[in-house]
Amino acid sequence: MTSTLTPPRTTARPARGGFGRLLHAEWTKFRTVRGWVWSAVGAVLIICLVGLLATAAGNESDPDGGSALPVGPGGEAVNDSFYFVHQKLRGDGSITVSVSSLAGAVTTDPDDSGSGLAPWAKAGVIVKDGLDQGSSYAAMMVTGSHGVRMQYDYTHDRAGMTGAASREAPRWLRLQRTGDTLTGYQSADGAKWTEVGHADLSGLSATPEVGLFVTSPSVEEETGTGTGFAPAVATGTFDRVTLGGRWTGGSWRNDQVGRDAGTSASYSQDAKGGATPSGDGFAVTGAGDIAPVVGGPATSGVRTIENFLVGTFAGLIIMVVVGAGCVTVEYRRGMIGLTLAASPRRGRVLVAKGLVVGSVALAVGVVSAAVMVPFGGRRSEANGFPVLTVPTATELRVIVGTGLLLAAASVFALAVGALLRRSAVAVTMVVVGMVLPYLLATASVLPDGASQWLLRVTPAAGFAIQQSIERYDQVVTVYAPSSGYFPLAPWAGLAVLGAYAAVSFAAAVVLLRRRDA
Amino acid sequence: MKSAGRAEWTKLRTDAGNSWLTLGVVVLTLAAGAAVAMTSRCDATGCGGDPTRLSLTGVLAGQVVVAIVAVLMVGNEYGTGMMHTTLIAVPRRLTVLLSKSAVLTAVTLVTGTVSVLGSLLIGGLVRPGRGFTEEHGFPPLSLTDGATLRAAVGSVLYLVLIGLLSLGTTLVVRNAATAIGIVLALLFVFPILTQVVADPDWQRHLQQIAPMTAGLAVQTTVHTADLPIGPWQGLGVLALWTLGAMTAGGWLLRARDA
Known part of the structure; x- marks a missing residue:
């Protein structure tokens, strides 16, 4: 050049x-x-x-579907819908329960539902700042196929015992509050307890909502053309609900938290959220999830x-x-x-x-x-x-x-x-x-x-x-x-x-x- | 016209880069098509795959090299000042445009046909081993099958149209880098935008006007009724884009000082 x-x-x-x-x-x-x-x-x-x-x-399929997603304590969008048997309890104390079963139903098509349990269906005890969606919480739970878990503030997850809960081998769960610290314990027999983890929930209300919860996300389904998600509900059976420490029992109230939001909080004709007392416990049915929102088909729109x-x-x-x-x-x-x-x-x-x-x-x-x-x-x-x-x-x-x-x-x-x-x-x-x-x-x-x-x-x-x-x-x-x-x-x-x-x-x-x- | 065409052919032939690029069209198309054909599978009847279209995925890669050849045909002349010489030798500017287009079309037709037939051949050899068998509802690949023939011919025409679209665009902007940028944006930004727009109507309309998405509808051999736009109509949309670019380029070539 x-x-x-x-x-x-x-x-x-x-x-x-x-x-x-x-x-x-x-x-x-x-x-x-x-x-x-x-x-x-x-x-x-x-x-x-x-x-x-x-x-x-514009969102034509769901014109008023624009309700903002609840936001968790960490600033991330969360799903927070579940069936809740709860009461307000003041000060330090503990709640203990034994879960003897967790079963589910999946809606495979509009008119039909079969039995099936989401791997991350959850039943357990929870201490939650309030009934507002997105509020801080700590929970001990039995899951569909991931054993006992301690989860808190939506994004944290700690593994406990493996295996499903059954009448012969119930899972015992306990949450204990000391100041702002919630400690989760598990037991196979209700006598020998091991710690699963603890959560520091700074700023937790002096009178949080304490109780039993059940929820179930939708179930992944492989079809010929791709992956779909089918709505599901779960029912957990709780026995021997006991309060300890300074927590003394009042009356339990039943509520669905997060009626419309969430990935799968869709109850069908024969599966609605609810709780029925049974012996010294409850059978609770719920759907939804307490978890961060993720992308993909589980969260369309x-x-x-x-x-x-x-x-x-x-x-x-x-x-x-x-x-x-x-x-x-x-x-x-x-x-x-x-x-x-x-x-x-x-x-x-x-x-x-x-x-x-x-x-x-x-x-x-x-x-x-x-x-x-x-x-x-x-x-x-x-x-x-x-x-x-x-x-x-x-x-x-x-x-x-x-x-x-x-x-x-x-x-x-x-x-x-x-x-x-x-x-x-x-x-x-x-x-x-x-x-x-x-x-x-x-x-x-x-x-x-x-x-x-x-x-x-x-x-x-x-x-x-x-x-x-x-x-x-x-x-x-x-x-x-x-x-x-x-x-x-x-x-x-x-x-x-x-x-x-x-x-x-x-x-x-x-x-x-x-x-x- | 004939000597102008020969001049264009000589210019194209004697730039060493062009033979490499032409070879690049074939190699890239075959390689990308083979890679896709060898990674996709069909495990059951109704898996929804379109083996012909999958075998022709390489056209996605080959088209950009066709675009480069076309852009350089004009862009290089503006870059080096050769355009003056060309226009002095052939003062009728439309003749310049036509001879360039004719040479480009001929070259693309040949390389396109080789690439497309090669891709289909590779696909035909590979796909029975990947589950696209008769038990799963896929007859063996044959050019006598109307849809497959349409996909093959359409893919070659698609490459020709992409080349002419790039040629017209370069005549408008008179700069190779800008022209290739515009062409690539036209091709690739539409499909990405389509993925994000949540409204199904908008999605369909975007797919109907996007030069690449609409143009490549011609490759589809199964479930053509579900396409946002018919196979030939889709290629027609691309032809409209090309016509627009060529008209603007030709008009500016006549109206403007080189």
Whole structure:
């Protein structure tokens, strides 16, 4: 190309403040190309516009289904519906019960129900701050097929004894309050007790609701076309309900907590929530769940904050074009000769370009995500779709992560552009490397195993940083790319994309130093 | 017109990058198709799979290389200033457009046919071993089957239309990087948006207008009645997008200074 402009290799150090000036020079180049500035602005607008389009539809199947999901003490959206036999009890004390059976019924089709028990159907004792959904609690329970568990504040789960409860082998459960600490005990015979765990529920009311609960999430069903969830109810039999310590018995009251919310609180004709006294205990029937809300088919009609950021894909393409363009255009115009003459240390030139483009992309991502996350949420709720609330830290991670995602992608594009010196090929490689695997993995074209691998080893792994929904072992749903779950943890996924960018950037620096411009 | 066409063919043929790219179309399509065919399975009757469409998944990857070839055909000329020479040699600008389109169409037809037939061949060899057998309700793959033939011919035409869409887009923006960005956005952002929009009506409408989703409807061989848009109508939607891009590109080529 313009070989006359190629500078001779020189060992002379550039003047003081060399890198600062270089950075300023690169920033000036970027700032004065109108197309790039408009592209950056356009990227913000497009991300928001596409996000608005994604949230524009109203919830027609369930126009008033927009009731917001309850939020747990940790700031996450929760399901909190169960049948509750309870009374208010003051001060420290304990409640002990023996569970002699837990059985269930599953509604397989509208007119028919068969016996079946959800693996995470729950029956046990609970101490709960109040009857409000989302309030703090600690509970000891027998589950459908995961043995005895102590759970508290929705997200915490500790395993106790394994095996199901039966009349011959009942499970004894005890919750003891000491100040703000709730300790859970289990026993096979009511004589020898072992501790399962303890929960610090700071700020627990002086008179919490104490009692027995039963609940059952929906049951996963494999059909020929995919995974569905069928509503289910569970009935637990409690014997020998005893209060200890300063807790002295009053009368028990029966209530359904969370009448309409929840994943599966659907009672059928012959299975309604209720409690009947039996001997010195109760038989309690309930449905719903006390657990964090997860994505996937178990929770249809709920939006997640990454839904509002779907425009990132469009913004990403723009920033990739800018990233690749800002180096390839110099080759096309012969400008690179001048640039390298002015700054003979070639690696630094590329670093300065990367910093400028990366920072612009970071700003584009952060600004648009900071607008769309709260705005999309409000719009979505106004249209009748509840939004899955996440803790503020997660929200911040998604917003900053969107910026980092765009920054990494644009630097990746810049590096590939410098390697190939052909912008169209560079743009295609980066965009296709990031978007096509994502599309194939999430559109249920590929089987799950293949999808998960695609999202582990391709640059598309970086989108994991936008995943706001968490994976919980104690909640059943389809944890697959098609329901919004990435195989890698958010930062690990971003690191994969970062590695692609870093390796190609290093290769670009080496080649730029070796090659003639 | 004939000599203009030959000139375009010479330009395309003598850029070493293009033969690699053309080879890339075939290799990528075959590799991606084979990978999908070898990972998907059908375990029972009514598993809902569409083996022909699965075998042709590689078109998703091949189309982007077709787009690159088309974009570079015009973009490179603007980038290097060659466009001036081209327009001096052939002053009738529509002739330039037509000869470029004709050469691109011919090249895409050939590479597309090779890729699509190869994919179907690989699919035909692989799929009985993956459970797509006659007991599960899938007859052996044959081009004499109307739906399969339609999928094959349609896929080749799809690639041609994607090429022309990219050509038209590049004539509008006169910059290779921007053009490929726009084409990729048109292809990929629609389907991702469709996944997020919760309303089924919106979803269907988006699928009806998206160039890639609608265009690839032509590959479907089972349950065509459930498609948001008919196979040929879908390809027609893509043809409209292409027509739009080509018209805008051609008009601007005539109206603007190079």
